[in-house]
Amino acid sequence: MNIAVIGAGAVGQLTASFLAESGVSVTLVARRLGQVKELNAKNLTRVNVDGTKTVQKVASTTKLEELPQQDLIVIAVKYVQLQELYEQLSSLSSTVPLLFMQNGLAHFEEALRLPQKNIAFCSVSFGAQMIDQSTVQHRGIGPCKIAIERGDSDVFNKLLQLRNSLYPIELVANAEQMLFEKAVFNCLINPLTAILQVKNGELVTNKQAFLLMQTIYQELTDAFKGIEQTIPFFKVINLCEKTASNTSSMLADRMQGRKSEIDTIVGVILEKALASGHNLPTLRTLYHQVLAIEESGERR
Numbered sequence: 638m639n640i641a642v643i644g645a646g647a648v649g650q651l652t653a654s655f656l657a658e659s660g661v662s663v664t665l666v667a668r669r670l671g672q673v674k675e676l677n678a679k680n681l682t683r684v685n686v687d688g689t690k691t692v693q694k695v696a697s698t699t700k701l702e703e704l705p706q707q708d709l710i711v712i713a714v715k716y717v718q719l720q721e722l723y724e725q726l727s728s729l730s731s732t733v734p735l736l737f738m739q740n741g742l743a744h745f746e747e748a749l750r751l752p753q754k755n756i757a758f759c760s761v762s763f764g765a766q767m768i769d770q771s772t773v774q775h776r777g778i779g780p781c782k783i784a785i786e787r788g789d790s791d792v793f794n795k796l797l798q799l800r801n802s803l804y805p806i807e808l809v810a811n812a813e814q815m816l817f818e819k820a821v822f823n824c825l826i827n828p829l830t831a832i833l834q835v836k837n838g839e840l841v842t843n844k845q846a847f848l849l850m851q852t853i854y855q856e857l858t859d860a861f862k863g864i865e866q867t868i869p870f871f872k873v874i875n876l877c878e879k880t881a882s883n884t885s886s887m888l889a890d891r892m893q894g895r896k897s898e899i900d901t902i903v904g905v906i907l908e909k910a911l912a913s914g915h916n917l918p919t920l921r922t923l924y925h926q927v928l929a930i931e932e933s934g935e936r937r
Contacts, residue, residue, distance in 0.1 A: 638662065638708045638795060643701060643722065645672055647765035648738060649713035650773035651804075652781075654683040657693035659799035664696040664704060668718075672770040673697045684774040685803070706730055709792050711759075713738040716901040719747075726751055734792045736783065740823055740886070741901035742816050745786075755788030758812040760819040762876065763804070764883040777880045780805045784812035818868055821857055823902045825850055825873050827887035828923035831897065832930070834888065838881025841874055852919045857906075860915035891930060899927045 638661045642653045645667035657663045665681070667673050676697035683691045698704065702725065710729070714722065716739050726735065734755035737748050748756060764777030781804060785793055796806050809815050829840055829849055840846045854873065858864045890897040903924045910917050 638792075639705070640664075640709045640711060641666055641701065641704055641707045642711045642713055644713035644715075644718070644738075645676065645697070645770075646713065646715075647767045647773055648761065649711075650681060650767065651683065651763065651765040651775060652711060652713060652738070653695050654681050654691065654693050654773065655801055655804040656799065657681070657695050658691065659801060661799065662696075663693075664698060664707075666698055666701045666704075668699065669770075670699055673699055675770045679771045682772040684768065684772065686775050686778060701725055702728070707733055709734050709736060709796075711736045711738060715739065716741060716744055716898055717896065719744055723747065723751065726753070729753070734788065736793070739901070740898050741820055742813070742905045743901040745813055745816055749786065753788075755785075755792065757783050757785045757793050758816060759783050760815050762819075762822075762880075764880055766884065766889070775803065776883050778803055778805075779879070780807055782807055782809050782815055784809045784815045786812040814867075820902050820906055821861075821864065821868055822873065822876060823887075824857065824906050824920060825853055826877065827885045827897075828899065828903055828920070828927055829853075830885040831887040831891045832923060832926050834891070836881065836888075837877045837883045837885060841877045841881075849919065853917075853923075856915070856917045856919055857910075860910040860913060860917060887927065891927075894934065896931055897927060899924060899931075903927075 640656055640661050641664045642649045643666040645665045653663045653665050665676060680692050680694050685691060710733055719739060731752045731754055735753050736757045736759055737744060738759040760782045762779030766774045766776050768774050783793055826837060829846060830837060833846055840850050854870055887897045907917055907921055
């Protein structure tokens, strides 16, 4: 298979590394020419969860439009950058399958307006952190869930054959439900870690943080019936414990002075809840706190 991964951040690099390790021909599409030159000169290094290093040779470019037709294009950029990509993706062949790896729900309907016949969405729960422009650290093993929303499953089924216990891939049935459930997990973890400036595990070990997380969970279960069955609270605790040493993406954004995905994750959930008459006061307060921090330009 020939696969292009658009986005050379932590998620894109980690995905490209494991795909290349499985024998796939991978091209990383990055925004910065300097990063492309470094990746092509040094190759892509992955620091594994056990501390060992794996080096994979992947091609890298800034020019998506110059690539030959791929068997699959994986889009692993943040939502803000995704807005700049839609026009380029629209100009690609309608037969090339697309796999979107964004957090939140805001991109779901937008992506389905594209002309491509085969579109799937992905939800990841692994931990990844960029060390430098050509090195990514794998900080926690978690499944890469894929849900096909439109078209043929053949190309996505091929991904299931790339078996690697460190990067497990599984197919699930409902893309929108999968993204919603991931957004709920993110709402429970990301804003709290960003505001309190703590790693995921401290949401369980810190009594006050744990109380806040419980309160948000209660608000969400009141607003969205059935969450207790699909996302029982013990699964939230397990995720925090499993990723205890992880820095959430929202906290990483705050530390780097970047705009987070608070609108595309928490904002969309708040809108959905409000449509059914639920204000989610605790989560809404955290939402505005994160926005205020970003507006002030504060760095850690």
